[in-house]
Amino acid sequence: MPTHPASLDVAELLKHCTTATNRRSGPGGQHRNKVETAVTITHTPTGIAAEANERRSQEANRQQAITRLRLRLATDFRTPAGPPSQLWQRRRSGSRIAVSTSHDDFPALLAEALDHLQQAEFDSAAAAGELGVSTTQLVNLIRKLPAAFEMLQRERAERGLRRLK
DSSP states (O other), X not given: OXXXXXXXXXXXXXXXXXXXXXXXXXXXXXXXXXXOOEEEEEETTTTEEEEEOSSSOHHHHXXXXXXXXXXXXXXXXXXXXXXXOHHHHHHEETTEEOOOTTSTTHHHHHHHHHHHHHHTTTXXXXXXXXXXXXXXXXXXXXXXXXXXXXXXXXXHHHTTOOOOO
């Protein structure tokens, strides 16, 4: 099974990316206008990019851009689903899956959940069964990222499945 790019550690992910810095206007005053603090990171194989420019520090923006890129990859890029990963197994407790959106594991778990949903034609009960969690737990994981939940709703609607609450 190919590894989903959102599951890669940061150093490995960045080997497949290009990084650009530039200036952005807005809050931050003189420092912001003189220094290239905005960061855009593009995952070259997929063309998916993320940007951060709200901080005055280039490094802070770089970290935020990496986080956003991993979330965009998780939402926008699919890989074939295999058996639940070791990460998924470690995070699962009974039929529950628990992870905070701010944790480094969240993008990888979200990607895995969405890959299984795509394989199951967005039938949340079937995907949850494959992953060994309850349907509610699977949907709640995806609901934590509104863009992912909206994508799930769109895909379900295209297949004539009912909207999730």
